[in-house]
Amino acid sequence: MSVNDVIKKSVVNSFTQYNVPKMAVALLAALLLGVVIYAVYRRFYTGVVYSRSFAVTLVGMSVLTCMVTLAISTNIVISLGMVGALSIVRYRTAVKDPMDLLYLFWAITTGITTGAGMYLLAIVAGVVMIAMLAVFYSHQAKGRVYIAVIHYLGDNVGDEIVRAFGRTRFFVKSKTMRGEKVEMAVEVFCDDKDMTFAERLRAIQGVDDVTLIQYNGEYHG
Template identity: 70%
Template sequence: MSVKDFIKKSVLENFSPYNVPQMAAALLAAVLLGALIYWVYQRFYAGVLFSRSFAMTLVGMSVLTCMVTLAISSNVVISLGMVGALSIVRFRTAVKDPLDLLYLFWAITAGITTGAGMYLLAASASAVMIGALALLSRWQTAGRIYVAVLHYQGEKPGDEIVRALGRNRYAVKSKTLRGEAVEMAVEVCCRDDVRDVTDRLQEIEGVEDVTMIQYNGEYHG
């Protein structure tokens, strides 16, 4: 068989009516998995502002990746064209939250596996991902992280502050001295109610004010 005959056969097979149900099933599976990823992202989102547009992008990413996989696997001509077209695409949108990359790759791999007809693999991997996210999210919320900023006079309140934190894990991040005035920033993992911790710190003699700032442990530039 010559190259010309091979390409012609590939084009004819691509438009075969027997492939339509298979393509429809793959696209439907990609939509369902994309919707599942959307729900998981919304359920376990721990940031300040939920981005609905990014969540919708996850659904579209699954469907489009599935479409590309179907095109590449069913037609050699389109596959060569896709390789050339995608090689010149450059995505310059910065992803600020590293966890968003996880959801992006999840959506892409879901589209690839459904496009390849590996529905069991896609469903199994999604179940494992949901279980891992649920477990890690539950472990992470065992204690909320706060940064306590305290202003006090002298050195004596410093020891009282350590005792007031009790069983909560803490780490002194900074300590600024201005004569007798002291400003101290402490990272606290509050297993107790944050209001109880704040009240204990405020009751220490010499402490002028206490500010508790919730902190997720990440810096975004």
């Protein structure tokens, strides 16, 4: 059988091999699992600004990837055309959080597995992912990292600020001096319930203001 015969047979069969119930089940499974990924992303998100558009994109990514997998599995003509079309697409959106890549690949692989009819694999992988995120999130939730920006006057006040932190773990990251005015940036590790150090800092005479900013970076040096 020549290549032309294979292509002609694939084109003819493409109109007769559609299994509508199977496709509907695959797309519905991809949609439901995409909603689960959306809920997990919303639950375990630890960034500063939550992006609802990105969360919705995860659902759409699952469904569209499932559709592509179903189309590719139909016949060779569509698969070659799909590969050619996707090869010229360039995505320029920057991923700011590495964890977003995890959710993107989760959504893509969910769409592929549901499109291939491997529903059990998609469900098991989802359970493993949720369990993994829950375990790591439980350890991370025990404490948070803040950047405390303190403006004060006088060198002696700086010593009082250091003593005011008490047993709270902290690191002085920077100190900017403009005449008598000083700006100190301190990285603070504490629980959400243990914020008493902020009140002690405000009570120090010479401290103008204290700003706490939640920090989610990986650098703890």
